[in-house]
Amino acid sequence: MTDKIIITFLGTGDSVPSRSRNHPAFLMTYKGENILVDCGEGTQRQFRKAGLNPCKITRILITHWHADHILGIPGMLKTLGLSGYNQILHIYCPKGTKILIEQLLNLFKIKTEYPLEIKEVKGKFFDTGDFYLEAESMTHGIPCNAYSFIKKERIRIDKKILEKLGIPEGPHLKELKERKNLTYNGKSYSFKKLTYQEKPLKVSFILDTSLNDRIIPFVMNSDILISESTFTSDLEKKAEEYKHLTVSQVAGIAKKAKVKRLFLVHISQRFSKDLKRVLEDSKRIFNSSYLPKDLEKIEL
Ligand SMILES: [Zn+2]
Ligand SMILES: [Zn+2]
Incomplete structure (x- = not known):
């Protein structure tokens, strides 16, 4: 078991998948933990393509209940059951949304033989002594959480x-x-x-939100910020209408919050032939910006 944190970008697309980008899903591996942030449709196959075993998942963090972020859950839970998953699966979601998981399981007649522990979360919600997880509510028209993983100073x-x-x-x-x-x-x-002294490490996820005052304090000093960047800055009106961030807003957040590296995800297929435009839009404000591909991994 390594002490490294590994992040696998399982899906870097948005609502409409493209040839090269699947719906949102990100796996964070650290010591015995495999924390999945969102589980869009097709995430199971992304695991296979990345050479990862879904049975190793320990926790699922749901940012919000838009289809592109959760449609992979029923299939994933079913597969875990068929594969002999035999530990507690912890699922975390925004306040007021626990009932949606129950409805989803009902709809697909999924009865898991392994225990599920579903928690609505805000603030610090899981602490091992070595690291903790934190949630903050975002603004996206429906309950929505941003999440941070913080490895403590040691x-x-x-x-x-x-x-x-x-x-x-x-x-x-x-x-x-x-x-x-x-x-x-x-x-x-x-x-x-x-x-x-081993420095603390912070990884933050913002998936789907409009600009709000809580983002900067929440992601402050992140080593890695993984953020939606659905619209380029010329489409600010559209971003406002659909309650999303523009690339330049995200880059501005990264700069003000003293983030070390910004990874742009939730990339719209409208930019699939012009990715440079997205990256340049971000780099103009925040130079340490990256556009990861599906199945890419980073280690820290
Ligand atoms: Zn989305
Ligand atoms: Zn959304």
Whole structure:
């Protein structure tokens, strides 16, 4: 098991899939967790194409109940059952929408043999001590959540220095993690010398929203921001009408929120022959902008 966070872009398209872009779905893998953000139609096949096993999914985060973000759920739940999935599947959704999952399961007569735990969430909703998940409500005409994954700052013991100083590992090192100095064999060592600080890491997802005041504080200091960018800036009126963001609005958010890297997704098929236009629109304001393809992976 690696300590790395891996994000797989399973679907980078919007409501209408194109030859190369499927409906929204993103998988975040970290330690034993496989967190799926949205599950558009065809997500199961995207898993297969990416060489990933859907049975490894531990949590599903639903941003909102527009068809392009959720139509893959019934099939996915059915497949998990047929594949012997035998752990609790945690599903998180915006406030007031738990009933929709129940209705969806009813509609397709899906009875899962594995337990489902469905929670409506806002604010911090899952914390392992090592990382936590957070939700904030967006503005998209229906209940809609943005999500962040935050790996906490950690004190790590520098094993190379320990070895140099001839200090063995063991429970006597515990206090170093609490920023206390170490006394070993009658000698005192400053914790600063023996430890280093591992920076926090933040990955944020904004899928479908109009511009609102909550976005910037929510995504502040994200290392990775994955955001919808349905319309280019010349289509601002349309973006307003359909309650979406324009590329330049997203780029402006990334800049103001001191984001490190911005990944533009929910790409409309109207730009499939002119992707440069989307990327340039973003780069003009925020240079670290990327347009990932389906099945592309990033590691951090
Ligand atoms: Zn959408
Ligand atoms: Zn939507």
